[in-house]
Amino acid sequence: MRHFAVVGSGPAGFYTAEALEKAYGDQARIDILDRYPVPYGLIRFGVAPDHQSLKAVSKRYDKVAESAGVDFIGNVTIGRDVSVAELLDLYDAVILATGAPHDRKLGIPGEDMTGVVGSAEFVGWYNGHPEFADLDPPLGGAHAAVVGAGNVALDCARILSKTRHEFEGSDIVGHALEALDSSAIRTVTILGRRGPHQVAMTPKELGELGHLEAAAPVVDLADFPPVEADDALEPGLRKSVTLLRGFADLEPNKPKRIVFDFFAKPVAIEGDGRAERIIVEKTMLDEKGAARGTGETYEVPASLIVTAIGYSTSPIADVPFEGGKFVNSRGLITDRLYAVGWARRGPTGTIGTNRPDGYEVADQVAAAMPAGSSSEREGAEGLKRLLQERGVMPTDYDDWCKIEETETGRARPGSPREKFVRVEDWLQAIGR
Numbered sequence: 001m002r003h004f005a006v007v008g009s010g011p012a013g014f015y016t017a018e019a020l021e022k023a024y025g026d027q028a029r030i031d032i033l034d035r036y037p038v039p040y041g042l043i044r045f046g047v048a049p050d051h052q053s054l055k056a057v058s059k060r061y062d063k064v065a066e067s068a069g070v071d072f073i074g075n076v077t078i079g080r081d082v083s084v085a086e087l088l089d090l091y092d093a094v095i096l097a098t099g100a101p102h103d104r105k106l107g108i109p110g111e112d113m114t115g116v117v118g119s120a121e122f123v124g125w126y127n128g129h130p131e132f133a134d135l136d137p138p139l140g141g142a143h144a145a146v147v148g149a150g151n152v153a154l155d156c157a158r159i160l161s162k163t164r165h166e167f168e169g170s171d172i173v174g175h176a177l178e179a180l181d182s183s184a185i186r187t188v189t190i191l192g193r194r195g196p197h198q199v200a201m202t203p204k205e206l207g208e209l210g211h212l213e214a215a216a217p218v219v220d221l222a223d224f225p226p227v228e229a230d231d232a233l234e235p236g237l238r239k240s241v242t243l244l245r246g247f248a249d250l251e252p253n254k255p256k257r258i259v260f261d262f263f264a265k266p267v268a269i270e271g272d273g274r275a276e277r278i279i280v281e282k283t284m285l286d287e288k289g290a291a292r293g294t295g296e297t298y299e300v301p302a303s304l305i306v307t308a309i310g311y312s313t314s315p316i317a318d319v320p321f322e323g324g325k326f327v328n329s330r331g332l333i334t335d336r337l338y339a340v341g342w343a344r345r346g347p348t349g350t351i352g353t354n355r356p357d358g359y360e361v362a363d364q365v366a367a368a369m370p371a372g373s374s375s376e377r378e379g380a381e382g383l384k385r386l387l388q389e390r391g392v393m394p395t396d397y398d399d400w401c402k403i404e405e406t407e408t409g410r411a412r413p414g415s416p417r418e419k420f421v422r423v424e425d426w427l428q429a430i431g432r
């Protein structure tokens, strides 16, 4: 028998557990650990609440959790309640799938002012993340800005622009729905340091902006290279650029606008004690395709500024860490310690990108300790004893199901508007 600990219950953790389960069958026990009492990582707290079809991927993860060889152990933070060294004593291999939950900073003056929030915080707020339930983003001004040229920036701009009616069928939390419903924001400016040919926005997410009830996307065709240049683009990006160009033909007859401001690099945030405007330097592309400042600046009014420029992993004591992720070679950190998903690669790719990652690492584990081999390590039994000694009360699969069922409305992946947003509420639901 082998014992494996997968730390993190987002996509990377579940795909790794699935792959280990396939490789070992009943020759291994796989524990998926998470700091929260309920699983799914960014599927719960990141993916937009109005993208329910994507959140449905959690059903596949449920199947993994229901497998005989797999257990969920929630409400345990590795690095605080238990160290990685202790896990390595208890388990044959430890796989870190802890994601990349911290916002990268812009590194410009004024960034710490009230009104400037990272996308992890903002997205966490509307998705019911317990750490960000009290964020209270300022929605009382007419202008907001979102910094970034990827899908997370589009998610933030879209959520800020939708009507109450458009959130029907979503699982947005009540506090966010109420706040957004009374928001005064009429213009959301998306600031991208480079041009339309350099966006990391996918066609599906861009296409949605053309069909919003009360908001219209706005582009300036002067920002685009000649249309013939689109031919050289990879098909997905070409489709995105075609959609962006098409926004120029839309009638600006809606009360709200989502303005794409390309070649725009934020250099400072200003205001009287709280953000009022963002100072932007016009850029141009240099020969390597990087954005180079031109020295020309202008102001974009914004009392809410959401930065969506990437994420970094949380370091864990004694695990080598560099450049926002764990130092690894094809997932291997040190003997019997691995990383997968965003903790391995950094914050890129889609949910599905984490699957080959998990399978590759599971293959490496299986090559190092083939199915049928065994060890004397204790696995979950030892872990639970350690947690009990430390007064940590882990949750299990039954607790997670009970928590979700207790939430009013639909059981899974989340109930509209009545989700728990505090760890204490989750724990209370299971009588802790």
Ligand SMILES: Cc1cc2nc3c(=O)[nH]c(=O)nc-3n(C[C@H](O)[C@H](O)[C@H](O)COP(=O)(O)OP(=O)(O)OC[C@H]3O[C@@H](n4cnc5c(N)ncnc54)[C@H](O)[C@@H]3O)c2cc1C
Pocket: 007, 008, 009, 010, 011, 012, 013, 033, 034, 035, 036, 039, 040, 041, 042, 043, 046, 047, 048, 051, 054, 076, 077, 078, 079, 097, 098, 099, 100, 101, 123, 152, 155, 314, 316, 340, 341, 342, 343, 348, 349, 350, 351, 352, 354
């Ligand atoms: C705002 C946003 C929107 C997105 N939308 C989409 C989309 O529409 N489509 C798409 O394909 N992809 C989307 N993605 C990308 C997708 O969410 C990621 O590819 C995926 O979640 C990364 O998986 P992961 O398992 O590496 O990390 P995560 O999903 O972040 O999971 C990490 C898990 O580790 C746990 N954890 C962290 N530290 C510890 C610790 N010390 N101890 C115990 N547990 C710990 C966390 O609680 C979490 O459950 C989006 C990402 C973001 C940020």
